Amino acid sequence: MKITGYRTLTAQHEWRRAIGDANGHIPDAVTDVPIVILETDAGIEGVGIGSHADLARLFPAIEGEDPRSVSALFDRMLAQVFKSSHAGATYGGIATLDSAIWDLKAKAAGEPLWRMLGGRDRFVPGYASGLDIALPDDDLHAFYGQYADRGYVAGKLKGGLDLTTDLRRLGIMRDALAAHTDAPGLMIDSNESWQVKQAVRYVSAIEQHFDLVWVEEPLRRWDAAGHARLSDAIRAAVATGENLTGVEQFRPLFEAGAPDIVQAGSIWGVTHFQRLSFAAAVRDLPVSIVGHNANPAVVHVATAVPNHLTTEVQALDYAPGVHVDQEVVDGGIVLGDEPGAGIRIDEAAIAAAREGAGWTNPAGPHMRPARAGLRMLLDGIER
Structure with a gap:
């Protein structure tokens, strides 16, 4: 079996709510879902979700290759650029x-990807995440309530701009998730919006009221020393890494003892x-996938x-048109039993x-505000 070509599609996900974080938000969010379909001479097609970036430059590294050599092909793509x-x-x-x-490899074997990778238990623990900084309080409660109805006992709040607001909303999230536990797991994500001392003061104040499981991306993604200092200063675990592109970018954080929980954005692949995960396991660190919906193959x-x-x-x-x-x-x-990653595409x-161009606001949470990390917030107002 040889890889012979590829084609791209772009689906649209209607969130039916505002989504965002400390950097901004998209009202009535509709976001693009980039899809790549790899073609083979055996008639089997592999589905990947995540990004269309640099495909033409990368494809020569895998064209004509046997997809069952997946790990070697990953390294060939790294070498290509x-x-x-x-x-x-x-x-x-x-x-x-x-x-x-990976989808092709598992389909060729007639097995679900999780089994191809060596998994035994098809159940993967999860937590709810509303991307919820712009949700009104009632909608916030309703969002986490629907996850509680599905047995979820942990959730992550987007915050970091106003302590009083975050304390109130952490309480709302806790109450919504309390259906199956007296002590829901609570996390807060500031999306790189603090400096070290801001983070220490902010999180320490929250910890007077809530026992946080972790604080996520409190500082800039490359600030290894700062993450280590913060971890020493607070009770909560420090979780980071979702925006680091390549395992080698984690090396400074590992060497500094920075992350307590190592995160990977699902969009970065299987x-x-x-x-x-193996690099973190050597250091006795847990790993967590961020943004499962952006590439549901990774959860395998x-x-x-x-x-x-x-x-x-x-x-x-x-x-x-995207069936998982x-x-x-x-x-x-x-996880199910369909061969491969279990992703079927109805083109x-x-x-x-499809309606319109996709993103209703291409900036939203993906553009860093000019004053991020430099805000002097007093009683909820930038001073």
Whole structure:
């Protein structure tokens, strides 16, 4: 079996709510879902979700190759862009092709990806995440309530701008998730919006009221020394890493003793999460997948590594035309038995559902505010 070509599609996910974080938000959010379909001479097609970045430059590294050599093909793609670097958006293209290759490998074997990777238990623990900074309080409670109805006992709040607001909303989230436990797991994510001392003061104040499981991305993603200082100063675990593109970018954080929980964005693919998990396991650190809905193939890896903690679930459905053989139940994700990653694409349904250009606001939470990390917030107002 040889890889012969690829084609791209873009589905649209309607969130039916505002989504965002400390950097901004998108009202009535509709986001693009980039899809890559790898073609083979055997007629089997592999599906990858995540990014269309640099595909034309990367594809020569895998064209004509046997997709069953998936780990070697991942390294060939890294080598293909050696001089210009695989970091940043390019890594998204690598990871999406990688996920499609893993899909091909498992389909060729007639097995679900989780079993191909060596998993035994198809259940993956998860937590609810509303991307919820712009949700009114009633909608916030309703969002986490629907996850509680599916057995979820932990959730992550987007915050970091106003302590009084975050304390109130952490309480709302806790109450909504209390259906199955007296002590729901609470996390807060500031999306790189603090400096070290801001983070220490802010989190310490929260910890007077709530026992946080972790604080996520409190500082800039590369600030290894700062994360280590923060971890020493607070009770909560420090979780970071979702925006690091390549396992080697974690080296300074590991050497500084910075992360308590090692995170990987699902958009960076199957091999990335697999290799990162083993690197973290050597250091007795747990790993967590961020943004499962952005690439549901990656969660298969969680069944086959020794240190997966929990996975972020942001939505209960997928874009029209994207069918995923997984269930969000029992406080986690139950993987199905369809061969490959269990992702089926209905190209006609995707085309029929498309409206407009996709992103209603291409900036939103993806553009860092000019004063991020420099805000002097007093009584909820920047002074």
